[in-house]
Structure formats: structure tokens, C-alpha cells
Ligand SMILES: Nc1ncnc2c1ncn2[C@@H]1O[C@H](COP(=O)(O)OP(=O)(O)O)[C@@H](O)[C@H]1O
């Protein structure tokens with residue numbers, strides 16, 4: 155892994171969902187540096203989530219290249235991309251992030267089931283997996299006493315914090331958050347963001363944060379308006 | 392491996408519906424195994440009813456009919472074999488032994504068999520086992536009776552007890568041979584054959600109770616009491632059938648031809664093995680229908696399972712997307728759903744087998760007394776294990792359908808779910 159490379163490097167990317175369908179994304183260039191905390195804003199339907207899937211390697215662009223942490227994703231088989239995602243990227247979604255039938259701890263530890271590297275990152279520090287999960291949850295204001303509860307009993311705000319712990323566990327280099335605050339009210343929104351930013355700063359994690367709510371933008375190193383860099387004609391809105 | 396743990400935890404989260412699915416498939420598997428077991432064990436039980444007998448001889452009719460009334464005590468003969476013909480057959484050079492059988496009376500629904508002591512000497516069942524006495528001795532007196540194990544058990548009879556035989560073989564008989572009661576002198580050990588459900592008396596005993604009944608009913612105004620009857624000539628004029636043992640098996644066809652072409656009266660000699668096979672073949676269609684139905688029932692259960700999984704698919708799309716985001720491969724998603732089908736089928740098979748044994752324990756005495764079939768309780772046979780394997784494979788195969796859909800979904804959705 156090239157530790158000097160940009161966290162994300164996108165060149166001449168075009169993507170459309172269906173064969174003859176409209177081009178959703180046409181990005182000549184997008185760079186995100188290591189440790190940068192970037193805010194991406196855009197109207198609903200403008201292709202934000204699609205972009206995140208491309209960065210996550212779940213989708214491949216029809217043309218152009220996406221490199222994550224110096225690794226060109228196109229060079230990887232789909233199996234390798236799935237593994238790469240598990241090793242290096244943590245995800246937080248808008249809602250329903252948690253697997254309803256797993257206890258909180260197991261939800262947090264889910265990436266460690268799929269990634270040996272993230273497991274080792276923790277074990278190398280001489281910490282047990284569960285202890286690390288509890289530590290992260292406590293940092294995110296979820297006291298250990300709550301951990302026995304089924305995830306279905308958590309409030310949306312608590313669920314999102316569990317999802318953040320899951321994204322961060324095992325120290326992935328990149329955390330991608332897709333409108334994680336849009337289901338929260340204003341108070342909880344800033345509380346959640348503060349905790350997430352603090353934790354990312356501590357782990358020196360690159361953060362890609364997507365939202366249509368520009369009120370959050372000042373807390374980030376940089377804000378990108380997707381429509382400004384996307385040359386695809388976009389009828390979303 | 393871990394993905395199967397996930398499959399299991401996910402199922403635990405839906406315990407109730409999964410349990411219902413497992414229950415219905417378990418029942419269908421129990422039915423399938425039960426039918427197969429009945430088929431195979433009934434066949435064995437049939438084949439075990441008589442052994443060591445080379446020929447069964449009776450009046451000319453069908454060999455299945457002869458087998459049924461002479462060995463299984465089911466149905467009635469159309470005609471008898473005269474005593475002279477019987478003696479003639481007995482005298483044949485190739486004949487080692489014969490056992491005369493005289494049927495036609497009953498006792499509380501159990502058939503009465505008139506025979507002689509050669510019956511206890513030569514009758515063989517199962518793998519060649521001889522009849523054994525639980526208590527008592529063979530009949531010696533005209534009015535002695537030896538009863539089978541089920542007769543003793545069902546009617547709660549003891550040695551020395553007196554019983555009255557009924558004329559005819561109906562369950563309810565109005566004509567009783569009440570003037571000539573019999574005394575129980577022996578009770579046979581359980582054999583698992585119709586012997587258990589038979590009251591055995593001597594040929595003379597059968598003659599004695601029918602003195603004065605030549606027309607089929609007692610001659611009015613003329614009653615000869617039991618003691619007087621003893622003094623009369625009680626040699627039978629005819630018997631119903633006879634079991635024949637030969638000095639050499641190889642002679643069976645020659646003796647059979649001799650009897651079938653017997654000039655004095657129309658007789659039939661049947662080879663027990665062939666007749667059993669023929670009897671079995673007549674039931675083959677019904678058996679196959681039963682098997683087909685039970686296979687269909689299993690398929691219904693399996694498609695119920697597939698429906699349940701398919702229904703859950705939509706509400707689990709978000710779960711699938713989350714799993715994809717943490718690095719699960721579409722292949723993992725596939726295993727998650729096939730694994731569910733696998734767990735359901737495995738648990739259903741185990742439950743079905745357990746239910747089969749419970750049912751067998753409960754139904755065995757009933758089948759034994761109602762059908763005369765002795766069904767042993769044994770561990771699953773290779774054949775049964777193969778059936779279970781086939782059912783599980785069918786379940787997995789059908790489980791591929793929702794799994795494949797989940798796989799397609801997770802490829803199409805990626806991490807973005809549009810519901
Ligand atoms: N799985 C999908 N299959 C087909 N089209 C999709 C899929 N997901 C999104 N799209 C389409 O791509 C466009 C961008 O969607 P999306 O990336 O979800 O936007 P945003 O996240 O900014 O709201 C929309 O027109 C949407 O209909």
C-alpha cells in the first residue's frame with residue numbers, strides 16, 4: 155500500500171446505471187488527501203450515493219479510474235474489491251444501518267468478521283476485539299450498560315452511533331458516511347458529527363461525508379458541491 | 392463459516408415462522424419415511440410369516456387366495472381337500488412332512504385352526520424359527536386348545552380356562568358350540584405372525600364340535616353331548632389346506648405338478664415364495680400411489696419453505712446491503728440464504744425422524760392387532776437415509792431460488808437500496 159498516495163483519486167469517471175440510461179456521473183477529476191475531512195453536498199438524486207458505491211468498489215465506472223489509497227480499483231477482481239472494501243473502508247448509511255438480529259457488540263464487530271487486517275489492527279495493540287468495541291462505543295457516548303439491549307430498542311441517534319463505531323473499528327483508512335445525520339434532529343445531528351469528527355481525528359482517518367444539509371459544512375476541512383464537479387446533465391433535484 | 396453463524400442468528404430472530412416451516416416439513420418427512428417403512432417392513436413381515444414350507448396345498452383356486460386363507464387366515468376357502476387326497480399326498484416318496492389345516496370357526500374374532508401335532512413340529516416362521524410355548528403343552532385331548540400370544544393377551548386368558556368356539560368366522564357369531572367347551576392347555580410365545588391370533592385345536596376337536604352339524608347348523612332335537620362324542624369316529628372327511636415339506640427343495644416343481652394334475656379332485660399347490668411375491672405385486676400400485684403422495688407432500692413442504700424465504704427477501708434487502716458494505720461478497724449473501732434452507736431441511740429431517748419413532752411406538756400395537764403386521768423398530772436403514780438425503784437435496788435445490796434472487800439483488804443494489 156502506497157502510504158503517500160491520495161486517499162481518493164478519481165480521473166475521467168463516467169457512470170450510468172442502465173446500458174442505454176442517462177449518465178449519472180461524469181467526473182473529470184476528484185482528489186481527496188490522506189486524513190482530509192471532506193463534505194460532499196448535492197441534491198437528492200444527484201448521484202452522491204452512486205459516487206460512494208464507486209469509491210467503495212461495489213460498482214465499476216464504465217470509463218475512467220478510481221484509485222483508493224493508491225490502489226486502482228479496476229485492477230482488482232470483484233472478490234478482491236470486496237476484500238479491499240472490508241479492509242480499508244468503513245461505511246455509515248442514512249438509517250437502518252444495523253443487522254436487527256445481532257447484538258450491539260456483534261454489529262460493531264461485523265467488519266472484523268470479514269477483514270483479517272482490521273482484526274489484527276486491534277489485536278496488535280494488545281486489546282481484545284470486544285474491549286475495543288466497548289471502548290469505541292463509550293467514546294461515542296454509548297455506555298457499556300446499554301450494550302445488552304437488542305439493536306431494535308435503540309433510538310435512531312444511538313443506532314447511528316453504533317454504525318459509526320462499526321465504521322471506525324479496526325482503524326480503516328477511509329470512512330464514508332452517506333447522509334448519516336438526515337434522520338436526526340438538529341441537536342443530535344451536531345452531537346453525532348462532533349463525536350464522529352473527534353474519533354476520525356484521533357485515528358487520523360480520512361472522512362468522506364455526504365449530505366444535502368450545508369449547515370454542517372463549516373465543520374469540515376473542505377466542502378465539495380457535487381453538481382459543480384459533475385459534468386453529467388442531471389435531472390435529479 | 393462465519394456466514395453460516397449469521398444465517399443461524401438471523402433464523403433465531405425469526406424463530407416462530409421458521410419453527411412452523413420446520414414443523415410442516417418434518418411432518419412430511421415423517422409421512423414419507425413412515426410410508427416407506429410400512430412398505431418395506433410389511434413386506435418383510437409378510438415374508439417372515441411362513442418359512443421352511445415348500446408347498447401349500449388347497450382346493451383349486453388362486454395361489455394368492457390359498458396363501459391368504461391358509462397362512463394369513465384372511466378370507467375363506469371355496470372348497471376343501473378330501474382326507475383321502477391328503478393322505479395320498481402325504482404318502483408321496485418325495486414328501487418329508489405335512490401339516491393339515493382345517494379352518495372355518497372362530498373365537499371372539501380370532502380364527503380357530505384345526506391341525507395336529509405336526510404343526511408344532513414343522514411350522515416355521517421368520518428365519519426358520521419353530522413355535523415355542525410360553526406356558527403349557529400341545530393339545531392332547533379332543534377338547535384341548537392352544538392359543539396364540541395375542542389371543543391370550545387381548546382376552547386375558549390363562550391356562551386351564553374354558554372357552555367356547557363359534558361357528559363361522561364373523562366377528563359376531565350367533566351360533567356357538569356351547570355344548571362342547573375347550574380347555575386352554577398351552578399358550579404360544581409371540582411370533583409376530585398370524586399364529587399369535589389363532590386358537591389351535593386338534594382335527595378331532597373340529598370334528599367333534601361339528602357332529603350333528605353336517606348341514607351347517609345343528610340338527611334340531613338331536614344333541615350329542617361332549618362325552619358321547621368322544622366315543623365316535625372323529626377322523627375328518629376333509630381338510631381346508633395342508634402345508635407340505637419336501638425331502639429336497641429341488642423336488643418342489645415335480646410335486647407341485649403332481650398335485651396340480653391330481654386326477655381325483657382339482658387341487659392347487661402353491662410355492663409360498665412365489666405366492667407371497669404375487670400377493671405383494673397386487674398391492675404394488677396402492678403402495679406406489681402412497682409413496683407418490685408422500686413425496687408430493689414433502690415437495691409441498693419444501694415449496695412452503697421457499698415461499699417463506701422469498702417473502703422475507705424484500706425486507707432483508709437492507710441487511711444484505713449492510714453486509715455488502717462491510718465486505719460480504721454476493722456469494723456470502725447466496726450462502727446466507729441457501730444456508731437457511733439447509734438448516735431448515737436438516738432440523739426438519741431430524742424432527743421428522745424423531746416424530747417417526749414416536750408415532751411408531753404409539754401405532755405399533757394398533758397395526759399389529761388390526762393388520763397382523765409385525766413392524767420392528769429399528770435404526771434408519773441406508774435406504775431411508777438416502778430418502779432423507781434426497782429430501783434435503785431437494786430442499787437445498789429449491790432453496791437455490793431465493794438464494795439466487797438475493798444474490799441478484801445484492802449485485803444490483805450494491806450498497807444503495809431503493810425500496
Ligand atoms: N441501484 C440502482 N439502480 C438503478 N438506478 C439507480 C440505483 N441507485 C440509484 N440509481 C439512480 O441513480 C441516480 C442517482 O441516485 P443516487 O446516487 O442514489 O443519488 P443521491 O444519493 O444523490 O440521492 C438516480 O437517478 C437514481 O434513480
Ligand SMILES: [Mg+2]
Nearest residue numbers: 202203204332
Ligand atoms: Mg443517496
